[in-house]
Amino acid sequence: MSETTDRIALLVKRGKINKASPFPPDLKEQDGADEQTKAALDSGAKPSEILDGCMKGMQEIGTLFSQNKVFVPDLLMSAKAMSAAMAHLKPHFQSGEVKRKGTFIIGTVTGDLHDIGKNLVSMVVEGCGWEIVDLGVDVGADTFLEAIEQHPDCAVGLSALLTTTMPAMSQTVAAIKEKSPQTRVLIGGAPITREFADKIGADCYSPDPQGAANYLSTAAA
Amino acid sequence: MGKISDMVKRNRVLISDGAWGTSLQQKGLLAGECPEEWNISHRSDVLEIARNYIYAGSDMIQTNSFGGSRFKLAHYGLDSKAEEINRAAAEISREAAGDKLVIASLGPTGKILMMGDVSEEQLYEGFREQAVALEAGGADAACIETMAALDEALCAVKAVQENTNLEIICTFTFDKTSAGDFRTMMGVSPSSMTTALIEAGAEIIGSNCGNGMEQMICIVKEIRNTSSDIPVLIHANAGLPVVKDGNNTFPETPEDMAGLAPKLAEVGANIIGGCCGTTPAHIAAIAGAVQ
Ligand code: B12
Numbered sequence: 371m372s373e374t375t376d377r378i379a380l381l382v383k384r385g386k387i388n389k390a391s392p393f394p395p396d397l398k399e400q401d402g403a404d405e406q407t408k409a410a411l412d413s414g415a416k417p418s419e420i421l422d423g424c425m426k427g428m429q430e431i432g433t434l435f436s437q438n439k440v441f442v443p444d445l446l447m448s449a450k451a452m453s454a455a456m457a458h459l460k461p462h463f464q465s466g467e468v469k470r471k472g473t474f475i476i477g478t479v480t481g482d483l484h485d486i487g488k489n490l491v492s493m494v495v496e497g498c499g500w501e502i503v504d505l506g507v508d509v510g511a512d513t514f515l516e517a518i519e520q521h522p523d524c525a526v527g528l529s530a531l532l533t534t535t536m537p538a539m540s541q542t543v544a545a546i547k548e549k550s551p552q553t554r555v556l557i558g559g560a561p562i563t564r565e566f567a568d569k570i571g572a573d574c575y576s577p578d579p580q581g582a583a584n585y586l587s588t589a590a591a
Numbered sequence: 592m593g594k595i596s597d598m599v600k601r602n603r604v605l606i607s608d609g610a611w612g613t614s615l616q617q618k619g620l621l622a623g624e625c626p627e628e629w630n631i632s633h634r635s636d637v638l639e640i641a642r643n644y645i646y647a648g649s650d651m652i653q654t655n656s657f658g659g660s661r662f663k664l665a666h667y668g669l670d671s672k673a674e675e676i677n678r679a680a681a682e683i684s685r686e687a688a689g690d691k692l693v694i695a696s697l698g699p700t701g702k703i704l705m706m707g708d709v710s711e712e713q714l715y716e717g718f719r720e721q722a723v724a725l726e727a728g729g730a731d732a733a734c735i736e737t738m739a740a741l742d743e744a745l746c747a748v749k750a751v752q753e754n755t756n757l758e759i760i761c762t763f764t765f766d767k768t769s770a771g772d773f774r775t776m777m778g779v780s781p782s783s784m785t786t787a788l789i790e791a792g793a794e795i796i797g798s799n800c801g802n803g804m805e806q807m808i809c810i811v812k813e814i815r816n817t818s819s820d821i822p823v824l825i826h827a828n829a830g831l832p833v834v835k836d837g838n839n840t841f842p843e844t845p846e847d848m849a850g851l852a853p854k855l856a857e858v859g860a861n862i863i864g865g866c867c868g869t870t871p872a873h874i875a876a877i878a879g880a881v882q
């Protein structure tokens with residue numbers, strides 16, 4: 371890993387967005403992911419080095435989050451720092467110079483309005499190099515199927531936080547598997563268990579975003 | 592009627608009410624329907640829930656307004672009706688309460704301030720609008736509940752304080768971390784909540800929801816280590832629900848919860864009620880056990 375990669379990784383992990391951001395206090399008035407990415411690209415760093423830095427930083431914070439060592443705000447700040455770095459990569463994505471690993475479609479199932487967990491999963495998965503299509507909350511099976519049609523090689527993530535919306539999750543997985551058996555489906559949310567995932571035919575269950583990112587990386591490789 | 596915070600100083604444990612969300616579901620509220628809209632369309636069902644808690648022995652009851660902020664109502668296209676829906680919520684509970692107290696529920700907006708989802712001014716305005724309508728409908732206190740982020744909770748406390756005469760109750764929801772301590776999902780501990788809320792001027796603080804009665808005993812101990820005299824309200828849920836034979840069931844029975852209620856009072860809770868999965872039977876059992 372290059373020095374650039376390590377520097378970006380640290381800024382993403384610490385959630386240092388830009389110079390103006392007061393967070394974290396010990397990095398006050400120092401350059402953030404925004405300035406450092408721009409400077410690195412200007413002085414000839416490869417876009418892939420930046421992307422690797424984002425991935426490494428998000429992976430590290432994601433792991434600490436799984437261990438309850440950091441909380442939602444820390445993950446959110448890291449995701450913001452990641453976005454600040456990624457903004458500079460946009461032209462390089464468009465030109466095809468750096469590539470995403472694939473498309474990840476995510477949504478919270480019908481009847482369920484909880485989106486904090488889903489959003490964290492999208493951020494971490496995005497940080498690991500995937501393009502995200504976020505369908506929002508209260509998403510019906512048909513909407514998922516339409517999105518899959520538009521992105522045939524995608525993987526899909528479903529979130530449910532209520533025991534009363536677990537049946538909707540089960541129906542959505544069944545609908546996806548019927549229409550598009552090769553599409554990998556990941557599920558999660560506080561009441562979801564591995565047994566439930568097995569029972570309803572989902573490909574992966576993870577209690578946290580990092581597990582989803584890890585699964586996608588290995589399954590895609 | 593006097594203030595709740597004065598009543599608890601007279602050394603009696605007060606009894607609050609139990610679940611609303613799960614009670615509405617039993618009356619036919621479907622997943623995806625707006626619970627607060629029932630204040631208008633199913634007034635008598637909502638009134639019956641409130642009455643059943645009064646019959647069960649509650650000294651105070653909540654209002655069906657947990658998701659009544661304009662931000663939550665917007666999902667159902669009902670944000671322009673926030674005033675009407677919240678006022679109706681308080682009127683219904685007022686009608687059921689008789690000489691008992693009405694503590695009006697204000698839940699989180701689902702917006703995260705630090706993400707810039709909304710501005711602090713917008714959030715304040717949402718809580719102000721909700722609290723003013725609840726007071727107009729006859730509420731005695733505001734119960735700002737299920738909070739996780741300090742910035743949102745403090746904004747709500749301020750909006751209630753500056754725009755109403757409601758007594759202010761504020762409770763947070765804690766999870767047990769893998770290290771065994773308690774934190775909200777935003778990382779707030781019971782002791783940091785206690786310090787911040789007392790400083791902001793909340794008159795009663797505590798915890799609601801979470802994962803059952805036993806964890807609440809640990810949470811109250813931590814609050815009491817930080818403040819020995821702030822009145823503490825606990826609305827524990829009946830554990831986390833499991834699906835049994837296709838039905839949503841909560842693990843803790845009225846007897847389970849009543850069994851732990853005296854211990855909860857002993858470690859320092861002044862007001863005890865229930866959250867998700869608790870019923871009038873739970874409340875009656877708890878009242879019997881502590882009074
Ligand atoms: C915040 C919250 C709300 C907010 C939601 C705000 C929002 N924008 O999301 C509000 C106040 C609106 C709300 C409303 C309700 N809620 Co609520 N809520 C919670 C609370 C306190 C935290 C949920 C949360 O965001 N956690 C933090 C995130 C980071 O965790 P998470 O969502 O579990 O996600 C993590 C993992 O599960 C995983 N994950 C999540 N999704 C996915 C997807 C994939 C693909 C993968 C791999 C992983 C994954 O990764 C995430 C990060 O680690 C929980 C209690 C709790 N402690 O869980 C109750 C809780 C989920 N709510 C509950 C209830 C009952 C309700 C209401 C019905 C209450 C009511 N009376 O109206 C309504 C339902 C509204 C609806 N139709 O959806 C119950 C559900 C009980 C059950 N199991 O059925 C809970 C458990 C409270 C309780 N103790 O009883 N709620």
Ligand SMILES: [Zn+2]
Nearest residue numbers: 800828866867
């Ligand atoms: Zn609850």
